[in-house]
Amino acid sequence: MNPALVQGQHALVYNPMLPPGWIEHRTPTGQPYWCNTITGQTSWLFPSPLPPLAPQETQPKKKKKQTKKKIPGTNWLFVLTHDGYEFYYDRDTKTSVWEMPQALKEPMEELKKLDEERERENKLKQENEAKLAQKEKEDADNKKRMLEEQEAEQEAKRVKLEQEIAQENDNNEQEEHAKEEGLEATEMTEEDIMWQLQQMAEAEVEETQAAAQTTPEAEEQIKEEQKKPELSEEECLAQFNQLLNERNISPFAIYSAEYPKLMTDPRFSLVPHNKQKALFNKYCNELGERVKNEKKNKKKPEDEFKDLLVSKVTQKMYWDDFRRKYKDDPRFKALSVTKEKEALFKDHVKHHLGKKRPTEEYMDLLRDTKDIRPGIRWRDAKKILEKDDRYYLVESKIDREDLFRDYLQDMSK
Incomplete structure (x- = not known):
């Protein structure tokens, strides 16, 4: 640093034009120089000013709305300006004062209580609305969750049913495959169990009939049974299907599950044992197709x-x-x-009903035309009616004349 610029030996001069941090000094001869107190820099040249800062855009504050409140029991108004100032306005004298008159002390306290009560009510209302909205949201969520659970349960039942049907089909294929290869079963199959059940039921019926042969009534019953004509194959199949229909067999029913419920009915034994399962499955398939077609053809x-x-x-x-x-x-x-x-x-x-039908418009024309009265001829009436557009709404000339004559006949009654 130049010893000529030592601050202690020179006069300090205040200059408002200097940038921030700079101060001006003068030598004993009066020559100015400048020193930056922050950086320690000195200069014989006047420091260049800092570039001006860009003005910050400030959004104008929204002014509060001026409020007026009637002071209870008086003709005064309490006014709160948008700037937050308060004053009192006398509507009788139309004068305003900044200081609250002593006479308004109690009414203002009452106004304050009313405001506080109103604020509490608004707050309570908002809380109730919030609780109601929360409850509605929870109810909607619960309802949605229940529907999802129901759908999941239905889907699980459907999948389980499809798996059971698939398993049943697999079992059938395995049985057919075993028959084709001539394999001997090492244990009783489902068909064997059902055959034995049917044989037991038939044996039980035979034992009952044998025991009843000792009575005259049983002999008569046997004779009546023998007199009954034999049913054709179509009639047996019809009664078999009638049995399935009466038992409300579902399209998704499984033969092994329904067999114990059907075997005791005589109509079930009308078809051969080896065809019962095939006919049962055929009935279910046809019923499923019928239900599907009904749903497809059902109107929305x-x-x-x-x-x-x-x-x-x-x-x-x-x-x-x-x-x-x-x-x-x-x-x-x-x-x-x-x-x-x-x-x-x-x-x-x-x-669809906003406009009248052509016939109704034509009849209105006949009623509106005062010259149409009993005794008037059609050719005379036609000349009058042709002037109105409603006359041409009925396109058929014959229909026009017939409606005209029917109208005259009704007028004559």
């Missing part, structure tokens, strides 16, 4: 509801009347959402 709930609208709704009918009158109709119940049903009803009334 919306279409069923529209059929009800077409057949029952009149132009003067209101939704409440329609709902009350047909609420027990299966077509009404087919659609579950009430708002959707009401919307379809109003749409039907607006677009």
Whole structure:
């Protein structure tokens, strides 16, 4: 550092134009120089100012809304400005004061209590609304979880049923394969058990009949049985299927599970033992196809509801009347959402019943035309009616004349 620039030997001068951190000194001869107190730098040249900082964009603060509150029991208003200032306004004298008059001390306390009570009520209302929203959310979550559990349970049942059917089919294939190769079973199969059960049932019936032969009534019964004509193969099959239908056999039923319930019915023994399982499976397959076709051909709930609208709704009918009158109709119940049903009803009334039919328009024309009265001839009436557009809504000339004559006949009654 130049010893000529030592601060202690020179005068310190204040200069507001200097950048931050710089101070100005003068030598004994009056020459200025500058020193930076932060960096220790000195210079004979005037320090260059720092580049100006870009002005920060500040969003204007939203002004609070000015509020006015009526002070209870007085004609004064308590006013809170948007800047947060408070003053009192006398509506009678139309004057404002900053200081609260002594007469307003008790009314202001009452106003404060009212504000606090209102605030508590608002807070309580918000808490109740929050609790209600939370409860609705929990209910919705619980409902969703229950539906998911039900769907999972149904899916599990369906998978289990498919596995059982697949297992049953595998067992059948294994049995057929064993028969083809002429293998001898080392233990009793499902078919053997069922055959033995049937043989036991037939033996039991024979024993019962043998024991009853000693009585005249039993002899008569045997004679009656012998008189019965033998059934054809088609009749036996029809009774076999009738038995399955009466027992409400499901399309997914398994022969081994249903066999003990069917074997005691005489109609089950009308078909040969070696064909019973095949006929049972055929019945289930045909029933499954029939159910599937019924579901495919079944109308959608919306279409069923529209059929009800077409057949029952009149132009003067209101939704409440329609709902009350047909609420027990299966077509009404087919659609579950009430708002959707009401919307379809109003749409039907607006677009399908909003306009009168051509015949109704033509009859309105006859009623509106005062010159149409008993005794007027058709050719004279036609000249009058042709001037109105409603005359041409009925396209058939014959229908126009017939409706005209029917109208005159009704007028003459």
